[in-house]
């Protein structure tokens with residue numbers, strides 16, 4: 001009936017016989033998709049974000065035919081986000097190398113011989129100069145990374161970082177830190193200094209995690225994320241693919257993130273950059289299709305999150321990156337380096353934005369939350 005009406009409205013001569021119209025009906029059904037990606041994307045668009053994902057549901061989305069997953073990731077992306085906007089973040093290593101942890105992908109661990117020289121915390125002038133340069137180059141978020149297990153017993157350095165956060169926030173930029181594990185008190189102090197987001201990746205699934213890191217537990221990671229969330233700081237948490245994990249582990253990682261009490265504000269999806277001297281130096285490079293699958297699944301399951309095409313982007317061509325943006329990525333790292341590994345050229349990124357019709361996302365301070373219950377502790381500690 002719908003077919004007949006549309007033909008009438010278009011005032012085309014009704015030359016189709018009933019049998020040929022009936023012929024068309026099965027064909028139109030043939031074009032519709034019944035994949036889990038289609039069903040869950042439709043549900044996400046209809047009902048909004050949810051935190052009660054079952055692992056099986058996410059697995060079914062992840063396992064959907066790739067182009068179908070890409071299409072429905074794009075559909076959710078256009079519904080939940082301004083699809084032309086891409087956040088540009090600059091990540092600076094403010095304290096490089098000499099880390100006591102054994103993360104098997106990381107050239108900054110003191111346990112591996114990668115030729116990286118350990119350095120002390122960068123001074124204020126150098127950090128602020130880098131932030132200013134990043135701002136002038138179009139970055140709206142400045143992230144500072146320190147190669148530490150945690151910040152306990154580093155009072156002087158921590159207070160210096162609080163100062164950096166205040167100053168950079170005063171420059172009108174969003175500020176993010178990644179300093180290892182933090183206690184609730186430190187999260188509150190960072191919040192008070194004006195921190196926008198704190199990065200603490202889960203890296204992989206709970207099951208695969210002990211194959212990658214043995215010096216801290218998955219639960220300790222989740223504890224830091226809890227402290228960050230409860231302090232009212234946006235959580236930035238994602239993972240790395242290409243560590244030797246199975247696809248089931250990628251699903252497990254996304255399941256943990258998508259079932260946190262609130263979805264992370266940012267979800268970095270990293271492709272391993274295998275560094276000589278680390279235990280993972282011989283890992284096979286991640287293919288673009290694997291990234292697209294991760295990004296689209298993250299977009300469908302966490303529609304409001306900034307999904308960040310992170311480490312490993314340097315290896316992908318512009319058409320490959322375009323597919324990632326189409327699948328739902330809307331954040332990148334800009335700048336010469338990502339902590340210690342190479343990153344995309346600034347001019348090449350600007351040309352890519354122009355070519356693809358992407359625009360930089362302006363900084364946002366409007367959605368910042370208040371601490372859940374610990375305001376007094378922060379005030380008393382800093383007094």
Ligand code: SF4
Nearest residue numbers: 099101103106109147
């Ligand atoms: S990833 Fe972070 S915690 Fe792990 S070794 Fe590297 S710097 Fe240390």
